[in-house]
Amino acid sequence: MAHFVKPSHLLLFVFFLSSLESILATRREGEGEALVKWKNSLAPSSFLDSWSLTNLDNLCNWTGITCNSAGSVTEINLFGKKLDGRLSEFGFTSFPNLNNLTLADNFFLGPIPPAIENLTQLQYLDLSFNYLDGPIPFQNLFKGSIPLDIRNLKLLESINLGSNQLVGPLSMLISNLTNLKMVGLSDNRFFGKIPSDFLKNLPSLHVIDLSNNNLSGNIPREYNVHPILEYINLSGNHLTGLLLPQYILFSFCMLH
Numbered sequence: 001m002a003h004f005v006k007p008s009h010l011l012l013f014v015f016f017l018s019s020l021e022s023i024l025a026t027r028r029e030g031e032g033e034a035l036v037k038w039k040n041s042l043a044p045s046s047f048l049d050s051w052s053l054t055n056l057d058n059l060c061n062w063t064g065i066t067c068n069s070a071g072s073v074t075e076i077n078l079f080g081k082k083l084d085g086r087l088s089e090f091g092f093t094s095f096p097n098l099n100n101l102t103l104a105d106n107f108f109l110g111p112i113p114p115a116i117e118n119l120t121q122l123q124y125l126d127l128s129f130n131y132l133d134g135p136i137p138f139q140n141l142f143k144g145s146i147p148l149d150i151r152n153l154k155l156l157e158s159i160n161l162g163s164n165q166l167v168g169p170l171s172m173l174i175s176n177l178t179n180l181k182m183v184g185l186s187d188n189r190f191f192g193k194i195p196s197d198f199l200k201n202l203p204s205l206h207v208i209d210l211s212n213n214n215l216s217g218n219i220p221r222e223y224n225v226h227p228i229l230e231y232i233n234l235s236g237n238h239l240t241g242l243l244l245p246q247y248i249l250f251s252f253c254m255l256h
């Protein structure tokens with residue numbers, strides 16, 4: 001039996017489809033434009049030739065870019081491309097679905113902008129082997145003005161900021177990022193004591209590398225009782241104290 005769709009419904013449906021399409025197109029365009037804006041702030045690189053406003057339709061095929069099935073950017077991977085510039089023009093608010101940002105092994109310099117907190121879907125962040133300086137901006141997440149369930153990096157599982165020139169105390173830096181499994185902060189200039197509750201709110205932590213910084217004081221007792229920590233490297237600091245022997249079986253603790 002023939003089934004007739006009321007014309008008004010059909011119209012509504014067509015309208016729905018076309019607005020969906022324009023929403024998707026707007027999103028693509030917003031993401032592509034943000035990438036081009038950032039590209040234009042960097043030293044010219046042929047690696048980014050496909051990143052162009054005349055090529056927005058191919059955003060998901062731009063070098064280093066991966067999208068989801070809706071055409072929204074989920075991964076930016078620019079590992080080791082000799083890119084030179086700052087993160088200040090990076091459109092941190094423009095990528096609602098970005099879960100993997102890998103900018104390791106380039107010549108990025110300057111601070112990590114606090115706006116990075118707007119990457120709400122970020123799970124994997126690798127900014128290691130660059131020339132980034134200043135403090136880690138994540139303290140700003142914990143000032144209380146921002147509702148905890150939005151606008152923060154709580155999905156973050158892996159963060160590697162190793163081999164930069166970051167400074168500052170570690171206090172509260174990454175506490176309460178409860179999904180963190182891997183933390184790499186080696187070869188920077190973090191100083192001061194390791195707060196005793198530093199690991200308390202990181203129940204998922206497997207790996208933490210704080211080697212080659214300027215940390216001092218006692219190794220917090222919590223390091224001995226953390227349930228699943230497998231690897232900890234504190235060498236190249238000015239720390240005192242020891243990890244418990246059974247713990248060392250599963251970890252690598254080297255002092256001085």
Ligand SMILES: *[C@@H]1O[C@H](CO)[C@@H](O)[C@H](O)[C@H]1NC(C)=O
Pocket residue numbers: 058061
């Ligand atoms: C993606 O770009 C490559 C070259 O960079 C090209 O060979 C390929 O056809 C493009 N794929 C699509 C789907 O546009």
Ligand SMILES: *[C@@H]1O[C@H](CO)[C@@H](O)[C@H](O)[C@H]1NC(C)=O
Pocket residue numbers: 075077079100101102124
């Ligand atoms: C993130 O991207 C990098 C570079 O492509 C890759 O090595 C890494 O496995 C990715 N991580 C996840 C969790 O997808």
Ligand SMILES: *[C@@H]1O[C@H](CO)[C@@H](O)[C@H](O)[C@H]1NC(C)=O
Pocket residue numbers: 093114115116117118140
């Ligand atoms: C995050 O994005 C919002 C909206 O664009 C903006 O108002 C806020 O300042 C951003 N956060 C930071 C820390 O810049």
Ligand SMILES: *[C@@H]1O[C@H](CO)[C@@H](O)[C@H](O)[C@H]1NC(C)=O
Pocket residue numbers: 141142143144148175176201
């Ligand atoms: C971090 O976690 C601790 C312990 O659960 C809690 O007391 C504190 O309020 C949390 N901080 C923020 C900013 O949510």
Ligand SMILES: *[C@@H]1O[C@H](CO)[C@@H](O)[C@H](O)[C@H]1NC(C)=O
Pocket residue numbers: 189191192214216
């Ligand atoms: C190490 O930290 C101390 C303060 O705790 C500071 O006085 C000293 O200059 C730092 N050294 C380096 C090499 O950053």
Ligand SMILES: *[C@@H]1O[C@H](CO)[C@@H](O)[C@H](O)[C@H]1NC(C)=O
Pocket residue numbers: 186211212233234235236252254
């Ligand atoms: C600990 O870190 C130091 C300095 O980064 C490195 O040389 C050493 O190999 C690391 N130790 C282990 C057991 O991974």
